[in-house]
Amino acid sequence: MKIAILFGGQSAEHNVSRKSAYSVIKNIDTELFEIVTIGITKKGMWLPYYGAAEAIPDGSWEKSIAYEAQNPIGNCLDIISSCDVVFPVLHGQNGEDGTVQGLLELLGVPYVGCGILSSAACMDKFCVKSILRYAKIPQCRYVAVYRHVLEQDINAYNAEIAEKIGYPCFVKPAGGGSSVGVHKVKTEAKLHEALLDAQKFDRKVLVEEFVDGREIECAVLGNSNAKAAAPGEIIPSKEFYDYEDKYIKNESRQCIPADIPPETAQSIKNLALRAYNALDCSGLARVDFFLKKDGTVLLNEINTMPGFTEISMYSKMWEAEGMSFKSLITELINLAFSRKNETSRHT
Ligand SMILES: Nc1ncnc2c1ncn2[C@@H]1O[C@H](COP(=O)(O)OP(=O)(O)O)[C@@H](O)[C@H]1O
Numbered sequence: 001m002k003i004a005i006l007f008g009g010q011s012a013e014h015n016v017s018r019k020s021a022y023s024v025i026k027n028i029d030t031e032l033f034e035i036v037t038i039g040i041t042k043k044g045m046w047l048p049y050y051g052a053a054e055a056i057p058d059g060s061w062e063k064s065i066a067y068e069a070q071n072p073i074g075n076c077l078d079i080i081s082s083c084d085v086v087f088p089v090l091h092g093q094n095g096e097d098g099t100v101q102g103l104l105e106l107l108g109v110p111y112v113g114c115g116i117l118s119s120a121a122c123m124d125k126f127c128v129k130s131i132l133r134y135a136k137i138p139q140c141r142y143v144a145v146y147r148h149v150l151e152q153d154i155n156a157y158n159a160e161i162a163e164k165i166g167y168p169c170f171v172k173p174a175g176g177g178s179s180v181g182v183h184k185v186k187t188e189a190k191l192h193e194a195l196l197d198a199q200k201f202d203r204k205v206l207v208e209e210f211v212d213g214r215e216i217e218c219a220v221l222g223n224s225n226a227k228a229a230a231p232g233e234i235i236p237s238k239e240f241y242d243y244e245d246k247y248i249k250n251e252s253r254q255c256i257p258a259d260i261p262p263e264t265a266q267s268i269k270n271l272a273l274r275a276y277n278a279l280d281c282s283g284l285a286r287v288d289f290f291l292k293k294d295g296t297v298l299l300n301e302i303n304t305m306p307g308f309t310e311i312s313m314y315s316k317m318w319e320a321e322g323m324s325f326k327s328l329i330t331e332l333i334n335l336a337f338s339r340k341n342e343t344s345r346h347t
């Protein structure tokens with residue numbers, strides 16, 4: 001079977017996607033799948049890439065391509081249409097947010113992961129919160145902040161934040177990922193700076209209460225009858241799990257499975273599956289939680305295309321359940337086909 005692997009993307013998480021795609025390429029079952037790679041540059045240019053996979057993680061793949069000679073997206077769409085299935089290993093905007101999923105729906109090619117609706121909903125942390133509230137899934141207190149209001153008055157939300165949230169608080173772009181634009185703010189004096197930075201990444205920004213808790217992640221796999229793996233724990237090496245800690249310092253620790261009471265693990269798995277279904281996810285998602293000292297569990301966010309880098313949790317949590325990375329990728333591809341069948345409609 002021919003599989004198109006999409007990597008890069010016009011996103012703040014472009015570099016992470018290159019690393020994720022490399023791991024997928026290195027672990028896919030080459031007896032079953034013939035790989036075609038398509039890179040998307042930071043500027044959004046789609047380029048078929050025939051070179052070595054080793055040039056993908058550091059970005060040097062781009063240098064080997066003569067851009068001018070290409071009619072990039074047209075060529076790529078023809079290539080994708082000739083494939084049996086697509087794995088969009090893309091994180092963040094223009095890839096994990098329903099845009100590419102929409103394009104693949106139009107092309108009629110099965111693809112790995114969530115569809116348009118769930119991809120778009122989960123990418124917007126504000127939208128997720130509204131749906132979680134409706135589904136009665138516990139989460140932290142938050143205030144939604146809009147760029148156009150800040151532009152009129154940078155202090156517009158101060159009173160609401162002080163009253164509902166207090167300090168320290170967390171400021172993050174609604175459409176963020178990989179901790180880009182995320183700030184822990186300790187005093188009101190530092191709030192503006194954080195808001196100004198976060199609103200660069202999205203016109204909607206969330207201000208959340210600071211949750212003093214352990215970070216527990218739960219891997220979910222499947223379509224209508226999805227299952228959850230035993231949760232894992234991330235122990236950041238810094239004050240919080242920021243971009244540097246995630247991808248550069250390599251000093252945060254992981255504990256798989258998380259050292260938590262069995263009943264807590266079970267309730268996290270149940271919440272993860274409830275959230276997965278409430279958001280109409282399919283294929284896969286990593287659902288992230290905070291676990292407070294008093295045992296309270298709060299859902300933090302849902303990642304529809306979690307990292308697949310060497311240090312990423314998602315595949316490791318399935319490995320701990322006895323599923324190799326290779327068979328996980330095969331399963332994800334099988335799920336792409338079954339979702340295509342499930343979602344096909346009479347026109
Ligand atoms: N409300 C919060 N309380 C405490 N820590 C938080 C809170 N929100 C985010 N964090 C910290 O910031 C990190 C990144 O935030 P997150 O919402 O997961 O965004 P991203 O999509 O960028 O991963 C989390 O892993 C956690 O360490």
Ligand SMILES: [Mg+2]
Pocket residue numbers: 178179288301
């Ligand atoms: Mg996160």
